[in-house]
Amino acid sequence: MKRVVITGAGTVNALGLDVPSTLEAMREGHCGISELKFRDVDRLSIKIGGQIHGWTTENRFNRQQIALYDRFTQFALTAAKEAIEQSGLEFIGDLAAKSGVIFGTSGGGLNTQDDNYRMVYEEGKNRVHPFVVPKLMNNASCSHVSMEYNLKGPSFTVATACASSNHAMGQAFNMVRCGMATAMVTGGSESMLCFGGVKAWEGLRVMSKDACRPFSLNRNGMVQGEGAAVFVFEEYEHAKARGAEILCEVIGFSMTSDASDIVMPSKQGAARAIAGAMADAQINPEDIGYINAHGTGTAANDKTECAAVADALGHHADTVMMSSTKSMHGHLIGGTGAVELLACIMALKDGVIAPTINYEEPDPECALDVVPNEARDADVDVVLSNAFAFGGLNAVIALRKAS
Amino acid sequence: MSDEIKTKIIAIIAEQAVLEPSDVRDDQGLDDLGIDSLGLVECIFAIEETFDISVPFNANEPDQSDFDISSVAAIVKAVQGLIAEQSS
Numbered sequence: 001m002k003r004v005v006i007t008g009a010g011t012v013n014a015l016g017l018d019v020p021s022t023l024e025a026m027r028e029g030h031c032g033i034s035e036l037k038f039r040d041v042d043r044l045s046i047k048i049g050g051q052i053h054g055w056t057t058e059n060r061f062n063r064q065q066i067a068l069y070d071r072f073t074q075f076a077l078t079a080a081k082e083a084i085e086q087s088g089l090e091f092i093g094d095l096a097a098k099s100g101v102i103f104g105t106s107g108g109g110l111n112t113q114d115d116n117y118r119m120v121y122e123e124g125k126n127r128v129h130p131f132v133v134p135k136l137m138n139n140a141s142c143s144h145v146s147m148e149y150n151l152k153g154p155s156f157t158v159a160t161a162c163a164s165s166n167h168a169m170g171q172a173f174n175m176v177r178c179g180m181a182t183a184m185v186t187g188g189s190e191s192m193l194c195f196g197g198v199k200a201w202e203g204l205r206v207m208s209k210d211a212c213r214p215f216s217l218n219r220n221g222m223v224q225g226e227g228a229a230v231f232v233f234e235e236y237e238h239a240k241a242r243g244a245e246i247l248c249e250v251i252g253f254s255m256t257s258d259a260s261d262i263v264m265p266s267k268q269g270a271a272r273a274i275a276g277a278m279a280d281a282q283i284n285p286e287d288i289g290y291i292n293a294h295g296t297g298t299a300a301n302d303k304t305e306c307a308a309v310a311d312a313l314g315h316h317a318d319t320v321m322m323s324s325t326k327s328m329h330g331h332l333i334g335g336t337g338a339v340e341l342l343a344c345i346m347a348l349k350d351g352v353i354a355p356t357i358n359y360e361e362p363d364p365e366c367a368l369d370v371v372p373n374e375a376r377d378a379d380v381d382v383v384l385s386n387a388f389a390f391g392g393l394n395a396v397i398a399l400r401k402a403s
Numbered sequence: 404m405s406d407e408i409k410t411k412i413i414a415i416i417a418e419q420a421v422l423e424p425s426d427v428r429d430d431q432g433l434d435d436l437g438i439d440s441l442g443l444v445e446c447i448f449a450i451e452e453t454f455d456i457s458v459p460f461n462a463n464e465p466d467q468s469d470f471d472i473s474s475v476a477a478i479v480k481a482v483q484g485l486i487a488e489q490s491s
Contacts, residue, residue, distance in 0.1 A: 206463060298463050
């Protein structure tokens with residue numbers, strides 16, 4: 001089995017349009033959640049989100065590109081550029097043939113769907129732009145990144161709702177680990193903040209109207225976000241031979257299915273995924289210094305997740321730090337695990353644990369150290385990143401400090 | 404009018420519970436009727452559509468909502484209140 005390391009990272013999200021500004025915002029405990037701005041927002045009862053404001057498409061892409069790039073593809077391409085430039089890799093010859101792209105997304109080109117449905121149903125038009133299908137398809141972001149960077153190996157898109165990115169990165173990890181690929185560009189992208197996207201979530205009555213307050217007794221639901229994060233996963237010897245900067249090592253991955261309920265999470269399913277990631281990484285609970293929680297801020301997730309961590313980590317659950325950065329960037333659904341991996345890298349590389357902001361009242365059912373409100377300096381060697389999706393699909397990644 | 408509202412609400416609840424309306428009693432809670440959280444959200448949706456009202460309900464804090472769902476009778480009373488409030 002090969003060792004797998006991360007040699008590049010890139011992002012755009014409500015906290016920042018690149019990795020340094022995002023990590024700075026996480027260190028400062030900034031909140032990227034604001035008033036939503038898009039067409040028909042006045043017809044929504046949920047009016048807040050982790051929206052990326054000031055995204056001027058025209059300054060970033062040319063006319064031909066804009067015709068083909070949904071917002072989620074624009075986010076993915078921008079994050080991929082930062083990640084691949086940082087890695088210093090140039091994909092030619094054998095390296096190109098043995099490197100691919102695996103992304104997570106849930107809604108894909110939802111803005112494109114929303115705009116075009118509105119046009120044919122509401123405005124009564126009978127003709128749509130010829131590129132609607134290639135623009136809205138879930139694999140569009142993956143394909144455009146592969147085209148832009150000549151990535152010719154295994155490439156596809158994973159859709160497992162809120163766990164999409166973790167499932168995607170888990171596949172990339174295993175492909176490099178087993179020798180199928182030399183490097184993989186992986187992560188996720190989501191752009192669900194449009195009228196139809198938020199309206200659908202409103203119906204489920206799990207959204208907060210004012211703030212995302214994970215683990216706090218007075219939490220009242222999730223807040224959506226948007227954006228992307230992309231990483232370069234590379235075989236360790238390959239990275240070492242070329243003297244690449246190693247951000248951290250990916251050491252384990254596990255996925256489970258609750259096989260029980262389409263929306264309610266299960267403690268057993270989550271605990272099995274956490275325990276599975278520890279077993280895959282060959283680590284003990286005591287090795288884990290930090291967990292980036294799924295931490296959606298809903299009543300159900302947060303208490304179930306805390307119980308699952310207590311189950312899987314035993315008495316070490318009382319000492320481990322666990323925060324939810326969704327309190328700052330919102331829930332990016334299919335892109336969320338990727339943005340949250342940045343907090344894991346910051347913990348390992350910079351020794352800074354991102355906080356759970358908006359934490360106001362302790363909840364006896366969430367009695368772990370959730371790093372409330374302020375970032376903390378800590379030297380940690382191993383971290384986990386949790387993702388538990390609607391539909392009961394769980395994916396947990398384990399990372400270790402570069403050595 | 405009031406009886407008509409009650410009949411419609413009981414029909415909605417009975418449909419979710421897969422019971423005959425005559426088997427739904429005023430004092431029963433949704434748990435007693437075997438209606439889970441998803442069933443509750445569906446009931447509220449049906450109530451909103453039937454009476455053209457907006458029901459203030461967040462699944463994360465069902466107990467803190469102004470909308471009392473503790474029993475069938477409480478739901479009927481709450482809906483009557485909302486209709487009076489929102490039709491004016």
